[in-house]
Amino acid sequence: MRVNTIKLKDIAKALNLSISTVSRALKDHPDVKPETIKAAKQLAELLHYKPDTNALSLRNRKSKIIGYITPEISYFFFPSVLKGIEEITNRKGYNVMILQSNEDYLREVDCTETLLSNNVDGLIISVTKETNTFHHFDMAKRGNVPIVFIDKVPKNYEGDKISVDGEDGTFKAIEYLINEGYKRIAIGLGNPNISISQDRLNGYIRALNKHNILVNDEYIYHSNSIDEAEFLTHKLLDLPSPPDSIFSISDQVVAGVMIAINKKNLKIPEQIAVSSFSDEPFCNMFNPPLTTVRPMGYELGKETAQLLIDRIESSELYYTPVVKKLKTELVIRKST
Numbered sequence: 001m002r003v004n005t006i007k008l009k010d011i012a013k014a015l016n017l018s019i020s021t022v023s024r025a026l027k028d029h030p031d032v033k034p035e036t037i038k039a040a041k042q043l044a045e046l047l048h049y050k051p052d053t054n055a056l057s058l059r060n061r062k063s064k065i066i067g068y069i070t071p072e073i074s075y076f077f078f079p080s081v082l083k084g085i086e087e088i089t090n091r092k093g094y095n096v097m098i099l100q101s102n103e104d105y106l107r108e109v110d111c112t113e114t115l116l117s118n119n120v121d122g123l124i125i126s127v128t129k130e131t132n133t134f135h136h137f138d139m140a141k142r143g144n145v146p147i148v149f150i151d152k153v154p155k156n157y158e159g160d161k162i163s164v165d166g167e168d169g170t171f172k173a174i175e176y177l178i179n180e181g182y183k184r185i186a187i188g189l190g191n192p193n194i195s196i197s198q199d200r201l202n203g204y205i206r207a208l209n210k211h212n213i214l215v216n217d218e219y220i221y222h223s224n225s226i227d228e229a230e231f232l233t234h235k236l237l238d239l240p241s242p243p244d245s246i247f248s249i250s251d252q253v254v255a256g257v258m259i260a261i262n263k264k265n266l267k268i269p270e271q272i273a274v275s276s277f278s279d280e281p282f283c284n285m286f287n288p289p290l291t292t293v294r295p296m297g298y299e300l301g302k303e304t305a306q307l308l309i310d311r312i313e314s315s316e317l318y319y320t321p322v323v324k325k326l327k328t329e330l331v332i333r334k335s336t
Contacts, residue, residue: 006049008318015039020318064094066308067115068124071103071152075251076282077297081150084301085124092309094121105130112136116145122308123147127154129191146311150304152194160311161323162304166196166277169293169328170203170247173275176291177245178211180336182273186219186236186243188229188253197222200249200277219243229256237264237272245273245336251282258286273336288334296326 012022017036025032025040043049066089070078082098089096097115101108108128115123116139123140125147134157140147146160153161170187177185187204189197201220208215218239223229229248233256236243248254254276266272268288275291276283283290307322 006047008049011040011043011047011049014043018318020316020320023316023318062312063119063121065118065120066094066096066122066124066305066312067111067118067120068096068098069101069108069111069115070098070126071101071128073098073100076279077151077251077295080279080295080297081301084298084303085305086301088302088305088309094309101128103128103130105133109136112140116140116143120145122312124150124304124308126150126152128152129194132156144317146308148304148308148311150300152196155195158321160307160321162300162307163196163325164296164300165325165327166199166249167203167206168325169277169295169330170200170249171207172203172328172330173247173291173293174204174207175210176330176332177247177273177275177336178207178213180273182245182336183213184216184219184241184244185213186221186246188233188246188248188257189220189222190250190253191224192222197249204247223253223256226252226256226259229253230259231256233257233260234263237261237266243272245269245275248274248276248278251276251278254278254290268335275336283331283333286335291333291336292331294329294331296328299326 008019008022012019015022021032021036022040025037026044028037068085072078086096097118097120099111099114101111105128108131113136122145127149131154134154137147137157148160148162151163153163174185187201189201191197205215219236221232223232229252233246237260246257248257254274257274261268261272261274268274277295278290278292279295279297283292303324303326
């Protein structure tokens, strides 16, 4: 894809304006001051700026296909997200092309290139735990293909991002356990390099601090698989002063927790309480059913798809990114 030597961002930087303001100025938008329009046009002429016709043609050629890249197609969160996405896309006349990155950064790059080569109108992306460089997203932006990041969003890349408020959800769950009389509360986290683990750890620490309970590092662990979560839970339960409750941040982690507890023949909640970020129907597959923070997958999918379609169908090529966190719901069941 050919990229112009002079871009709108160069003009915007020179005039100390936003890219969207310059874009509107060059189109004689009535909301832009006449002196700003004059300055933008004069500098554009001086620098020989030309709109990227390849990018514009990509923008104007609609496939009615949205690309969705997810780290994994498993467990119950993904189907919930996809249901929300497809409710909106079906209503709006779009189809969804789904690719899986398998938590592999290079695979994520390949997926992005594949979807762009298939002329998708927009992208929904949940990034891998390895993603810390972003040239493949820039490639989409140069073609004016909008991206909305969902759930696992990149910290250091500007763009539309919709996720759940994991810190607040964890805070509510831990505070509930404290109010129920639990004091030795452990937390099973996922990969420490992804934002959702850090957000939920922050909520855990904030709840303990509020109730003057010391943070015990022995009660905090990270796992990347069910087997690892089971192994680390066994280590927790073998401590001289084991936890009286465990909160897990995902279906994967809580599955390992429950396996370990069952192998120890501990009764839930009489001997240990268990709660988790989990969606239906996973939380009802255990005996007793789990107290859970709903991860809002369906709502995430709907909000993300609607925002992406708004971007696709907008005439504006530049806009202020939306960063939104959905509030969660604590559902009390018999495991606590």
